[in-house]
Amino acid sequence: MSKKHRQPQIGLPEGSTTKSGTFPQSGVAVVAGGAALRWLSRAVFVVFGAAILCLAAVLLANMDRAWPVAFQRFGDFSVTAFVPMATMAVFSIVAADCMKASAFNIVFALLAGCLYLSTPTAPLGNLDGVVRQAPTLAINVPEILQNLLAHVLYPFMDLGRLPPVAGAVTAWTFQTACDQAFRRSSRPPGDAKRIGSLMYLATVMNILFFRGFSDSTTAPSVPFQMLLVFFAVRYLRRSEARFDPNCLWAALAMLTACMFHASNLFLTPVLAVMVGMRRLPARQFRLGAMELAAVLLAPALLCGGTVWALQSAGFVLYPGSVLGGADLHRFVPLGKIPSPFCHFTMFSLDHAIQTANIAALAAPVAALAVLVAGRSILRGDGPKDKAVFVFLGTLAMSYLCFIALWGFDLGFPADIYLMLGTSLPTQLFVTVMLLRMSRTWAYLLAAMSLGYAWMNLFILLR
Numbered sequence: 001m002s003k004k005h006r007q008p009q010i011g012l013p014e015g016s017t018t019k020s021g022t023f024p025q026s027g028v029a030v031v032a033g034g035a036a037l038r039w040l041s042r043a044v045f046v047v048f049g050a051a052i053l054c055l056a057a058v059l060l061a062n063m064d065r066a067w068p069v070a071f072q073r074f075g076d077f078s079v080t081a082f083v084p085m086a087t088m089a090v091f092s093i094v095a096a097d098c099m100k101a102s103a104f105n106i107v108f109a110l111l112a113g114c115l116y117l118s119t120p121t122a123p124l125g126n127l128d129g130v131v132r133q134a135p136t137l138a139i140n141v142p143e144i145l146q147n148l149l150a151h152v153l154y155p156f157m158d159l160g161r162l163p164p165v166a167g168a169v170t171a172w173t174f175q176t177a178c179d180q181a182f183r184r185s186s187r188p189p190g191d192a193k194r195i196g197s198l199m200y201l202a203t204v205m206n207i208l209f210f211r212g213f214s215d216s217t218t219a220p221s222v223p224f225q226m227l228l229v230f231f232a233v234r235y236l237r238r239s240e241a242r243f244d245p246n247c248l249w250a251a252l253a254m255l256t257a258c259m260f261h262a263s264n265l266f267l268t269p270v271l272a273v274m275v276g277m278r279r280l281p282a283r284q285f286r287l288g289a290m291e292l293a294a295v296l297l298a299p300a301l302l303c304g305g306t307v308w309a310l311q312s313a314g315f316v317l318y319p320g321s322v323l324g325g326a327d328l329h330r331f332v333p334l335g336k337i338p339s340p341f342c343h344f345t346m347f348s349l350d351h352a353i354q355t356a357n358i359a360a361l362a363a364p365v366a367a368l369a370v371l372v373a374g375r376s377i378l379r380g381d382g383p384k385d386k387a388v389f390v391f392l393g394t395l396a397m398s399y400l401c402f403i404a405l406w407g408f409d410l411g412f413p414a415d416i417y418l419m420l421g422t423s424l425p426t427q428l429f430v431t432v433m434l435l436r437m438s439r440t441w442a443y444l445l446a447a448m449s450l451g452y453a454w455m456n457l458f459i460l461l462r
Helices: 027-061 079-095 101-118 127-133 141-153 159-181 189-201 204-208 219-237 245-260 262-267 269-279 285-312 349-362 366-378 386-405 416-420 424-434 439-455
Strands: 138-140 316-318
Touching (some): 027 349, 027 366, 079 101, 079 189, 079 439, 101 189, 138 141, 141 219, 141 245, 141 262, 141 316, 159 189, 159 204, 159 219, 189 424, 189 439, 204 219, 204 416, 204 439, 219 245, 219 262, 219 386, 245 262, 245 285, 262 386, 269 285, 269 386, 285 316, 349 416, 386 424, 424 439
């Protein structure tokens, strides 16, 4: 029998690893799986693109109600607020080609942390409420780890310094996740590192890390969203037909993010997508079922154990906010407005404008990226890692569902931490699109994204 038609040895599953290497999957499975992933990546792109373009059209038709226009107060702003942001941008442009990726990530995070800490904090929320609750044994279940962290750190540090510290960790985890996601990109490493850094600086979460600690902040959960991406991409890149612990690490990162703030629960469907993207095309159904059970059961057991341990230690857990203010209407109402905290109904123009404004802050050039990269992705010349593209696209669509469904009772800017606390994966998805464009288009859109984000400095840092 020729080498071309030689079959794997009996008793070894396809894709398993031996001393002589990894046996390939059958040709039929490879072709069928590849075709399915191509069509699925196109479907994810079309759904995300249609939603983003509709939101962009709504915002363009109502530019007088776009938040950078409606909330501008130039007289209250000092130009020196641009200095930290400009410093990080210059470092990203100059150092991307001069340093190894790991060293760049560390220096970038340290520089970001120093600049975050050097900026006087100005909390958007009720910092007094957090300080008042921190020394007590009362914990809000939707923010269980956040309250516990505040309780532990209260005697030792100013809680207003917690978001800058979380920001430094986020800067490192974002860069590390980008390294993993861009590993198979055709773009030179320096280009990919530079574009990824500029797109991070263009996120409003980066701006918010200059702010203080408020009662609704999601800042401590953001690094764990990036760790979820890191471990999920590592999981999707491997092909061994055995249990992969990276899926479990990704699930634990998601659990930690959810326990810091419950808004991350909207991102949990990606765990099933992650397992399906790897195991279904390879027809490894039994192994996929085992991993799916692990990513669902292990976090549930840990969460239950944490609640039991806290109650045993004397903490009192509340289903809502200890400080009050919750009106128990979590979602945008479909019909009649039931409360003064609900400002519009689901299919009203006001709701569409708010959702469009949030999406524009989360990923300023998403609509342009869809238009520029759409042709190459739809004709099949999209990202090489289709499974990673589908995973990041699912994260982005989960975020769009969150901002469309959730009722932000305090509005903008008081609820901006909640509006944008889970937005960073969406910007990473747009960054992946930029890396499939020409160099000129990629840098142009990164610069436009940075400019739009910096316009919001006049709102958020005054």
